[in-house]
Amino acid sequence: MWxxxxxxDSEFTNWFLGSDSIWTYPTVLTLHTVxxxxxxxxxxxxxxxxxxxxxxxxxxxxxxxxxxxxxGFLINLISxxxxxxxxxxxxxxxxxxYVKLGSIGVALWLGVLxxxxxxxxxxxxxxxxxxxxxxxxxxxxxxxxIVAGRLMAYLKK
Amino acid sequence: MKRxxxxxxxxxxxxxxxxxxSAHHSFAMFDMDKDVAYSGxxxxxxxxxxxxxxxxxxKPGAGVDGQTVGTWDVEGGSINIMTRQGWTxxxxxxxxxxxxVGHPMKxxxxxxxLFYAIRPDGTRLYHDIARPKEGGGK
Amino acid sequence: MAGFSxxxxxxxxSKALFGMSWxxxxxxxxxxxxxxxxxxxxGLLDLRLMGLFRGIAIRDVxxxxxxxxxxxxxxxxTGVLFLIMQPHSYLSSGVWWSKVAFIGVAGLNAMFFETRxxxxxxxxxxxxxMPAALKTVGAxxxxxxxxxLYCGRMLPYLGTGN
Numbered sequence: 001m002w003x004x005x006x007x008x009d010s011e012f013t014n015w016f017l018g019s020d021s022i023w024t025y026p027t028v029l030t031l032h033t034v035x036x037x038x039x040x041x042x043x044x045x046x047x048x049x050x051x052x053x054x055x056x057x058x059x060x061x062x063x064x065x066x067x068x069x070x071x072g073f074l075i076n077l078i079s080x081x082x083x084x085x086x087x088x089x090x091x092x093x094x095x096x097x098y099v100k101l102g103s104i105g106v107a108l109w110l111g112v113l114x115x116x117x118x119x120x121x122x123x124x125x126x127x128x129x130x131x132x133x134x135x136x137x138x139x140x141x142x143x144x145x146i147v148a149g150r151l152m153a154y155l156k157k
Numbered sequence: 158m159k160r161x162x163x164x165x166x167x168x169x170x171x172x173x174x175x176x177x178x179s180a181h182h183s184f185a186m187f188d189m190d191k192d193v194a195y196s197g198x199x200x201x202x203x204x205x206x207x208x209x210x211x212x213x214x215x216k217p218g219a220g221v222d223g224q225t226v227g228t229w230d231v232e233g234g235s236i237n238i239m240t241r242q243g244w245t246x247x248x249x250x251x252x253x254x255x256x257x258v259g260h261p262m263k264x265x266x267x268x269x270x271l272f273y274a275i276r277p278d279g280t281r282l283y284h285d286i287a288r289p290k291e292g293g294g295k
Numbered sequence: 296m297a298g299f300s301x302x303x304x305x306x307x308x309s310k311a312l313f314g315m316s317w318x319x320x321x322x323x324x325x326x327x328x329x330x331x332x333x334x335x336x337x338g339l340l341d342l343r344l345m346g347l348f349r350g351i352a353i354r355d356v357x358x359x360x361x362x363x364x365x366x367x368x369x370x371x372x373t374g375v376l377f378l379i380m381q382p383h384s385y386l387s388s389g390v391w392w393s394k395v396a397f398i399g400v401a402g403l404n405a406m407f408f409e410t411r412x413x414x415x416x417x418x419x420x421x422x423x424x425m426p427a428a429l430k431t432v433g434a435x436x437x438x439x440x441x442x443x444l445y446c447g448r449m450l451p452y453l454g455t456g457n
Contacts, residue, residue, distance in 0.1 A: 017205035018246065020236045025206035026452035033448045034441065036327070041335025045359055048336075054358030057351060064348055065339070146331070147324045153207075154320060186316035207451065234451065241456030263316070286455045287383050290301055 004088035013086045032079040036149075038072025040142050043111055047135035050114060050128075060122040066115060073108070094155060100148035107141040110134045187260040187270035192289070195225050195269065199253045204246040209233035213255055213269075231259060233271040233284045242283045248274075300383040313380040322373040329369035334440055336363025337405075341440075344408075344416070344425060344433030352421040388454045394446035401439035408432045 007013065016024055042065040049057055084091055091097040114134055117127040197215035210232055217226045233239055249255055259269035273283040303309055312318055336359040342348060343356040378385055385391040408416075416429055425433075 014205075018236070019206070020240050022237060022449075022453060026235070026237065026449055029207075030445055030448040033327075033444060037331055037334040037338075037441075037444060040331040041333075041338060043335075044332055044362075045335045045339055048359060048362060053362065054355055056355035056358065058355075061348060061351055142331070143328055146327050150320060150324045150327065189313065190310070237452040238455055285384075286387050288297075290305075 004092045007085045007088035008090065010085070016082070017086050028079050028082050032076055032083065035072045035075030035079060036146070039069050039076060040072075040146065042066070042069040042072065043107065043142060044139060046111065046114070047139050050118065050131050050135040052132075058122075059118050060120075062119050063115070066111070066119075069111070091152075094152065096148050096151050096155060100145050100152065103141040103145040103148065107138045107145065110138040110141070114138075186263050187268070188263045189260050189270070191260055192258050192272060193225065193261055193269075194222075194256070194258050195229065196221070196256045197225075197229075197254070199249050199251055199255050200228065202250050204236065206236050209236060209239055209244070211249060211255075213257070227267050229267045229269050231257065231269045231271050238285055242285065244282055248282065296386045297383070300386050303379065303382040309379050309382070312376060318376070319380065322376050326370055326373045326377075329366040329373065330444060332366030333363050333370065334366075334444070336360055336366065337440060338437055341433040341437040344429045345437070346425040346430060350421050353416050353419065357417075384450070384454070388450065389457065390446050390450055390454045394443055394450075397439045397442040397446065401436055401443065404432055404435050404439065408436075 019025065046062050046065050046069075048054070049059070049062060114131050118125060118131050195213060195215060197213040199211050200214045201210075201212040203210040210230060213229045213231055215221065215225050215227060215229065217223065233244075256275040257269075258272045258275070260272060262268040271284040272287070273281045275281055339348075339359060340353075340356050340363075343351065343353060348356065412428060412432060419425075
């Protein structure tokens with residue numbers, strides 16, 4: 001616990017949050033939005049395809065979207081860690097933070113399952129129906145993650 | 158299509174369920190129609206992004222509006238925007254007297270959305286570009 | 296502008312909307328969800344026009360566009376609501392007007408594609424190399440939407456006073 005408090009009270013936090021430069025807090029926050037657009041945007045397109053939107057789009061070519069999602073995830077992992085450090089103790093005690101991370105984790109995992117079932121092994125599959133259920137759930141989870149993320153901004157101390 | 162909508166609805170419902178749990182603390186909604194003047198002492202000064210915050214202690218006394226007595230959390234804008242309005246890290250510090258006008262929280266809890274501070278020389282430091290309405294305001 | 300903002304803020308509708316504490320955060324969430332669907336769907340088409348995802352017929356990529364447009368509509372509606380609730384934050388902001396300009400560029404670019412290039416684009420073989428015109432349209436669109444995102448996200452920091 002005290003580790004998180006030390007992060008939140010650190011020199012880095014003071015410098016980062018107290019900086020009047022556009023390249024510190026505002027840029028990291030904007031990068032987090034860019035990462036979200038890539039990660040969630042690409043993921044939603046994958047799930048729409050699984051749900052039979054654009055049925056002519058080959059399932060196995062969805063792997064390209066996973067690459068975009070992965071880059072978005074990395075951008076958000078890094079920017080997210082930076083933002084987390086500045087509020088570490090408050091976040092660790094915030095249930096909404098866990099809802100956000102939990103939904104992201106499960107949504108990513110569902111995406112991996114869908115990739116294994118439908119994309120990495122092209123050809124007829126009996127798993128389409130099950131994958132569609134996962135896609136619906138994943139879309140719901142991305143929505144929860146975004147709402148939770150917004151809520152966190154209102155729960156700042 | 159129907160199932161997509163059902164699931165989206167479910168997702169939004171789950172999300173919405175989180176809201177009441179946190180609403181009592183979170184949605185810092187201020188009564189933007191009320192401009193209230195406060196005069197006290199800064200007890201904590203946080204010059205930081207995304208919002209500048211400072212705490213003001215107002216003690217009861219002669220000439221003090223009873224409704225303003227207490228310890229208030231004053232919320233400003235981002236460092237970047239406030240700097241352009243003339244604020245600096247050194248504008249205030251703990252122990253400084255402060256006069257300000259702001260909008261209190263609707264639910265009566267001691268939070269204020271900063272409109273402007275009044276410097277000792279009478280000049281105003283606005284939190285953003287908004288200015289009082291002409292003709293006496295509210 | 297300041298006069299118009301003041302007038303708009305004094306209207307019953309502005310006060311009623313902004314008076315609903317939950318509406319602003321709800322619009323923000325919807326605005327973020329909308330941008331993800333918009334950038335996901337339109338971004339994929341843009342990348343295809345730029346030559347990526349070769350071998351997939353443009354028709355099969357365009358089929359995601361109704362959803363992207365849906366995302367845009369959600370953002371247009373929530374955007375107008377923000378404007379009605381807090382006009383002075385936007386109408387006096389150069390960054391906000393830049394955002395509107397980039398939306399205009401993206402929109403005009405999309406209309407140009409739809410009316411002048413779409414037919415020939417759809418007739419291309421899925422394995423064909425993309426002509427320069429399509430690459431340009433795709434790149435301009437992708438750039439514009441991210442510029443819109445940048446301007447929007449920077450508003451509380453870059454937005455006013457400059």
